[in-house]
Amino acid sequence: MGWNPYNVFDLNYGEAEAMAQADLLVSSGLAKLGYDHVNIDDGWWLRREADTIRVRTTIYPSAALPDGTTSLRPFVDRLHAMGLKAGIYTDIGLNTCSQRWRPGTPNLPAGTVQQREVGTYGHHAQDAALLFTKWGFDFIKVDACGVADYAPDVGEVTDGTFRAFTPLIVREKPAQSKAGELARQYADFAEEVRRVAPGRTPLISICAWGQADVNDWAQRYGQMSRTSFDISPSWDAMLFNFDSAASRALFAGPGHWNDPDMLEVGNGAFDGKHLTAARAHMSLWAVLAAPLILGNDLRRMTPEIAAIVGNRAVIAVDQDPAGNQGVVVSRVGDGQIVAKALSTPGRKAVALINRGKAPLKLSVDLADLGLAPTAPTRIHDLWTDATTAATNGRISVALAPQETALLLVEGRPLADGIDLPADLPARFDVADEGFKAPDRTPARQWVLAQIGFRPYGAPLLLDGKPDHAGLGVAAGSRVRIDLGGRYDRVSLDPRTLGGTTGRYVIRVGGRTLAEGVASQKAHQMILHVRDARQLELVAPPAADGLKEFGWYRMSLHRRPDA
Structure with a gap:
């Protein structure tokens, strides 16, 4: 600053x-x-x-x-x-x-x-x-x-x-x-x-x-x-x-x-x-x-x-000490929603953005923010200083042209003892490798890994619905997660996003914990990671049309004593 x-x-x-x-x-x-x-x-x-x-x-x-x-x-x-x-x-x-x-x-x-x-x-x-x-x-x-x-x-x-x-x-x-x-x-x-x-x-x-x-x-x-x-x-x-x-x-x-x-x-x-x-x-x-x-x-x-x-x-x-950057939840037309996980579990800063020149009403489900929809939820507008409560598990705001509502949302995590990727993006490290689109530029973004989106920006879909707990990554990418010994197990579902199949590898502490040939079919995995400091996800290499990969439905289960 x-x-x-x-x-x-x-x-x-x-x-x-x-x-x-x-x-x-x-x-x-x-x-x-x-x-x-x-x-x-x-x-x-x-x-x-x-x-x-x-x-x-x-x-x-x-x-x-x-x-x-x-x-x-x-x-x-x-x-x-x-x-x-x-x-x-x-x-x-x-x-x-x-x-x-x-x-x-x-x-x-x-x-x-x-x-x-x-x-x-x-x-x-x-x-x-x-x-x-x-x-x-x-x-x-x-x-x-x-x-x-x-x-x-x-x-x-x-x-x-x-x-x-x-x-x-x-x-x-x-x-x-x-x-x-x-x-x-x-x-x-x-x-x-x-x-x-x-x-x-x-x-x-x-x-x-x-x-x-x-x-x-x-x-x-x-x-x-x-x-x-x-x-x-x-x-x-x-x-x-x-x-x-x-x-x-x-x-x-x-x-x-x-x-x-x-x-x-x-x-x-x-x-x-x-x-x-x-x-x-x-x-x-x-x-x-x-x-x-x-x-x-x-x-x-x-x-x-x-x-x-x-x-x-x-x-x-x-300046929140957790150091998380906000994660894009959705963008449709001129409306965009970004949520930033704060250092206290169940607290999120949520920006509801009207990018356009006409009034707009925006809504977001608490579940899409990783918060329990039935729990009491306090919403504090950081610009107007007004405090309200969520209604029917949703937050809705009316926005003037070029207006952003920045809300402090305090509720309960979607599931006790479980962290989702959007709760801790600062603990992810993406290696500078994997397939890269030839036309990647600041104007035409191709990002090696995103939460809830594919590398070129389309929503990561699971059975036709956005998967806010998944990672869309480039083929051949390597993503490390700082576990810090806090978790008992990690759950995820590796799948290809079109193109040929290939072998993925999951490592803990440098040793292979799981590997396999990915397909487009559901394959939810439970990885036991107690005391592990780091989890590494290696997507199949780019080959025969495979350019993207998905680590779907990811959740990290905290140790009871963490």
């Missing part, structure tokens, strides 16, 4: 603007609510020198030291003295996004071709030591334009402005990207950060926009990973970024979060004249357990916008 200048200032800001926002984070009480990071973005550098990066002191005057050198340590120390944390920006390539896409910006790096190569490529150890040891930063956003946008045929490369860099990311063409090499670059930089900051936990934000299958491997090297392109302050752009993360609940959890980009609350279509949409935007980021990075000018924030970003109950949903 924190603030970043890019959404509202682009690159037209400096130390004065950043410190003004920092002062307001503290004086408004937002810092005490968790908004404690002040992250500067692209544009802080003047040039790369032999053993350092020189800061542009015209916009960061405190960086000018008496001996003629420059340092952002004074800026960082001021933030730390205020009880805040400091974040900075780099690129995993040689050059940055602003150099490629903001050629008219006055504060671009200057000097020779090599001096203007301020990205971290080839300088991982040097830059990690500079930024985290010498200057003391707590957070870094690592962009990726430098490995995507400086191909040999780019005009600014052919005219000698920049050196060529054969792309590791070919935008919207995953088969042509070099995901392995991209991962190695981020891995090496992350290792250097850990090495130079022992005893600290600097946060690394991987910003590769959902390209090159980054969302499948980024959790190993960063604490947050962008799932999409840059956000903009429009309703459609916000929904696009939301969708890029909403299908990836099994890829998020404590220490590694899906990042649909910074908040636009207070800007454009989410400003003080559009409070319904602003509340919806905040609700969707909260139910995703997404990072909450403010992107508005706090000096011009209205009381109504301040109340939205400062809603304690909504922030608590986002």
Whole structure:
């Protein structure tokens, strides 16, 4: 949680603007609510020198030291003295996004071709030591334009402005990207950060926009990973970024979060004249357990916008210690329902979303949320503060255009002592392997594993009805579940989703617990897993038309003493 200048200032800001926002984070009480990071973005550098990066002191005057050198340590120390944390920006390539896409910006790096190569490529150890040891930063956003946008045929490369860099990311063409090499670059930089900051936990934000299958491997090297392109302050752009993360609940959890980009609350279509949409935007980021990075000018924030970003109950949903991302329950037309399991059994945060421009009534059965339909159920609206009860085992709301109702639902689990996948998505780990659709992009999502849906997004059906307790996975995928010794047994039904059959394997602690040839027929299995720490589900390999697989009707039975 924190603030970043890019959404509202682009690159037209400096130390004065950043410190003004920092002062307001503290004086408004937002810092005490968790908004404690002040992250500067692209544009802080003047040039790369032999053993350092020189800061542009015209916009960061405190960086000018008496001996003629420059340092952002004074800026960082001021933030730390205020009880805040400091974040900075780099690129995993040689050059940055602003150099490629903001050629008219006055504060671009200057000097020779090599001096203007301020990205971290080839300088991982040097830059990690500079930024985290010498200057003391707590957070870094690592962009990726430098490995995507400086191909040999780019005009600014052919005219000698920049050196060529054969792309590791070919935008919207995953088969042509070099995901392995991209991962190695981020891995090496992350290792250097850990090495130079022992005893600290600097946060690394991987910003590769959902390209090159980054969302499948980024959790190993960063604490947050962008799932999409840059956000903009429009309703459609916000929904696009939301969708890029909403299908990836099994890829998020404590220490590694899906990042649909910074908040636009207070800007454009989410400003003080559009409070319904602003509340919806905040609700969707909260139910995703997404990072909450403010992107508005706090000096011009209205009381109504301040109340939205400062809603304690909504922030608590986002920051719930279980670390579960919300799971999509259904989407029909403009209506969508997402439920986030909270740390107390039987408590869910439920977002009922009207994506469209006309009023809409949405309903959801408690059973589809994993809650007992006959038990007393309390429903608290986190925006209106109204409390009601479920009627006939259902929740129904009337929504205005572009409205989202964010409800805290407190009931009883569907079955005592049993957890369903949607109760603990943060305990799943999906390996970066298995069949991948050739056209997978942030705009055309193909997700290796989803709860209740097939990899390309169609509902996972069982006897014609949605199976909210099943996993739709890619052929050849490998899914691990952190059991933590809490369960006696796991029940599931392995089935193919069309195409040929193949052998699946189920392992516990590295040993094979069960295997077989899957078919489309029911085959409910009971797996005895007492004291096991991890369960591994390996789908049949992709072959002869088999691209998808289903682990249906999954339930985890807790030990009585767990």
